Amino acid sequence: MNVRIKSKTRFIVSVTIIVLMLLTGVNFITGKMDVEAITEYKYIEVTVESGDTVWNLAKQHKPADMEIRNYVYLICKYNNLDNAGIKPGQKIIMPN
Secondary structure (H helix, E strand, O other), rough: OOOOOOOHHHHHHHHHHHHHHHHHHHHHHHOOOOHHHOOOOOEEEEEEEOOHHHHHHHHHHOOOOOOOHHHHHHHHOOOOOOOOOOOOOOOEEEOO
8 A cells, every 4th residue: 555645744743643642542541640640648657546536636647738628538538437437546547
């Protein structure tokens, strides 16, 4: 099959669009477009003591630039907590 390229500019634009579409598709399939997937959190593990609450632990360990409600949400999310109820001896992951 003998194909002749009539317009070099049109060919380059077409190839660029196809490559971008393929890369976007690969990123979408692998989940790299998810913001949380590319946000890297560091963790510390805290053992819950008697009288501790998620709110109090959040106050002690939250990053300075984060609102406490958002940090409590992250703690609950990463520890699979339905509510803020925790028990003494329980290990809690605290994202930094």
